Amino acid sequence: MTPVQLQVAARVVAEAALVVSLGLVAGAVAAGVAVAHRWYARGGIPEGLAVLAGVSVVAVALNTTAVLGGVIDGVGTIDETKALVNVAAFLAGAAAAVAGARVGDALAVNVFEEDLPEVGRIVRSVGRHITVTLPEEIADMDDHDPVPPEVKAELACRSLSFPRGLTVDELRSRLVTRLKADYGVGYVDLDITEDGEVEYLAVGSRVAGIGPTLAPGSAAVAVRADPAFSASPGDLVQVWDDDPLALVTSAEIRAVAGETVTLALDASDADRLDSSDRYRLVTLPAEARSDREFAALLRAADETLGVVAVAEGSPLAGLAVGAIDASIVAIRGEEGVAALPKRGRRLAPGETVYALARPDVLRRLESAARGEGRPPLAAEAEGADD
Structure with missing residues (x-):
């Protein structure tokens, strides 16, 4: 081989090594950008962005403007060999950038995604905040008083910001708390996706007043009386008539305003009280009232009570109580109330289920009881089902 041929071969090898080296560098840069994108945006990097990052490094390394500047300015000639090397380097850099981005994203998934909390899925968001936009149409919750129309109009298409890195359940909880605190909404029923998009939203006013806390067969009556100085709602009292002195009934104080006292008592005893008479009240020792305590806690909680009937062919039939993502407080069947x-107790068609859960969970439970959808399963049940 002549010296000239050796010189040409050496140049070809050098140019090929340069192309391979630039391709490796472009792949490494794209992999690093993919890792950073996965960490920051919690999502895979677009291939176009990875290619742009890779070929940018190639362009800087080759100093392309020095090769093509003369031709662009209309002076000088182009070096065909260098132009060919540039084209080959760009192609190699683009291909290596795509491969490097995929490798970097796969490594980032193993590093970052495995450390995510197991309590729920992280909301996919791009940027430093999660922006949640409420739907234009906001429904009213069944069995709840509707919120004022002006409140629904204010909520429609409203955008709310939350910190990134929240799970879907955490985002739902914060959104519900925000709606209750800022807009005076009592109950919220919503479906939210992993992307932070609200698919369904219904709101209702928190039931107020004495009526919702009265047990079946009871009533509330306002009378004139002489309550004790420190009398307060929940006190058990005996109601005595002055003329003649006689015991009328026993009741529970619900409200006190001066000499006007609101009493809760059996509906059959309500007729014994006359609003024109004045009564004496004798306070009785306190005793446990689990029903009143439960009603008070339920009114203050985010959860509400729902009653569903398991129909034939419902996916709830044969399902264990522990597999349902709700607190089953009672089941009414042929053998009575449990x-x-x-x-481990399994549901059967024809039974009535009393469940305590969030409104969105109860809505899914009602649909499943009718056989129109999947039941809300607990996390361990979903894992076993998958």
Whole structure:
């Protein structure tokens, strides 16, 4: 081989090594950008962005403007060999950038995604905040008083910002708390996706007043009386008539305003009280009232009570109580009412289920009871089902 041929071969090898080296550098840069994108945006990097990052490094390394500047300015000639090397380097850099981005994203998934909390899925968001836009149409919740129309109009298409890195459940909880605190909404029923998009939103006013806390067969009556100085709602009292002195009934104080006292008592005893008479009240020792305590806690909680009937062919039939993502407080069947059933107890068609859960969970439970959708399963049940 002549010296000239050796010189040409050496140049070809050098140019090929340069192209391969630039391709490796472009792939490494794209992999690094993919890792950063996965960490920041919690999503895979677009291939176009990866190619742009890779070929930018190639362009800087080759100093392309020095090769093509003369031709662009209309002076000088182009070096065909250098132009060919540039084209080959760009093609190699683009291909290596795509491959490097995929490798970097796969490594980032193993590093970052495995450290995510197991309590729920992280909301996919791009940027430093999660922006949630409420739907234009906001429904009213069944069995709840509707919120004022002006409140629904204010909520429609409203955008709310939350910090990134929240799970879907955490975002739902913060959104519900925000709606209650800022807009005076009592109950919220919503479906939210992993992308932070609200698919369904219904709101209702929190039920107020004495009526919702009265047990069946009871009533509330306002009378003139002489309550004790420190009398307060929940006190048990005896109601005595002055003329003649006689015991009228026993009741529970619900409200006190001066000499006007609102009493809760059996509906059959309500007729014994006359609003024109004045009564004496004798306070009785306190005793546990689990029903009143439960009603007070329920009114203050985000959860509400729902009653569903399991139909034939419903996916709830044969499902264990512990597999349902709700607190089953009672089941009414042919054998009567089973309070606080065991987790292994299985539901049967024709039974009535009393469940305590968030409004969105109860809505899914009602649909499943009718056979129109999947039941809300607990996390361990979903894992077993998958």
